[in-house]
Amino acid sequence: MSTLEKRKATNLPRYAKIRQMNRGSYDRALANEILDAGLVAHCGFIHENKPMVIPMAYARIGDKLYIHGASTTRIIKDNANGVPASLTVTLIDGIVVARSAFHHSMNYRCAIVHGTAHLVEDHDKQIEALAAITDHILPGRWDECRAMMAKEHKATGVLVMDMEHVSTKVRTGGPVDDTEDLGTDLWAGVVPVTTALGQPFDAYDVPEGTPVPESIPAARRKFA
């Protein structure tokens, strides 16, 4: 079977001639959209003159970002007293395959935030931030859990970062090849990259018949 016949047989889609975009911006609404869609952030801070980059759960409330960790960890202790910090969220959407290696690229959405991190001292603000971090990953999850205990609260450090400087970089669309490379017999296109949640697994010690809570998206999708 020829490639053309295969493509017809399988309805291999063509990448639409959409406006190709590869640009940076300072659009706050777009940055918020990317920040809210991410699963983990890569947090940057400086430790002994070295750039540290650590993956972290996080949440946005208005124009503030929150991360948390054990009170004893470096990222909490180093950043407690107002030093420059950053938070980057990257969503990968596709591998852009061009005729030339030079024009290969990725489709992605990235938000980069710079600010100054501080320890959150206020009890209610800490709880609000911890709830937001939990609900960022699984909306509604915080209220399903048993209430946080004082010793758990004490063991957790919460940092807040004002979104002082925000930038985004987004690439969409197909490859942009040199005119001389068009009309050759070289293929070009986009391989989509998708990150998805799968069907949840029960913990081994969950009794048979325990209802799967509403916040678990795959369960909700499956059983709704």
Added chain:
Amino acid sequence: MSTLEKRKATNLPRYAKIRQMNRGSYDRALANEILDAGLVAHCGFIHENKPMVIPMAYARIGDKLYIHGASTTRIIKDNANGVPASLTVTLIDGIVVARSAFHHSMNYRCAIVHGTAHLVEDHDKQIEALAAITDHILPGRWDECRAMMAKEHKATGVLVMDMEHVSTKVRTGGPVDDTEDLGTDLWAGVVPVTTALGQPFDAYDVPEGTPVPESIPAARRKFA
């Protein structure tokens, strides 16, 4: 239908009682495995006393990491002459749902590399690195493309970073709840997170019948 009946009907799997692991290491083989499996890295460097974190394509050759960018960009210019840099690759495997918010976590594999970045000056080494970066994402892709032109080569800066300090952090397995929370009617488990390549799309200007090259994994999977 009860949850139990639903679970039976859909064969909802249970999370096996595997050894839960949440630990750091300095295991080079494990770090290499994580680095080789990642799609993008988050590169850290310091610019005007601020921690910069940028998503980048990358490749590993032995105990060196390579990134590239337009010769004119900040990450290439700032790091050309041997300043501390870092590269973090994070693979997200699942959302760990515990009875308490406190014990929620993520399953992930993370490699963090620190070193000193330098501009690669040697022409052949540059080409080797650029081929490795292209092939890291789509193995075999470099040889399928038309040869790189001198002007493209000139416009591209390649940085090398010796892997001077390497650490990994890996979490696997189900939630670890407090004993007091077991035996309640609260659910716990793991929601898998998967990043996958989809069926490729043709660029709009690819002539009908153009063969999809071998390096494109979804096409190969589909048509093999």
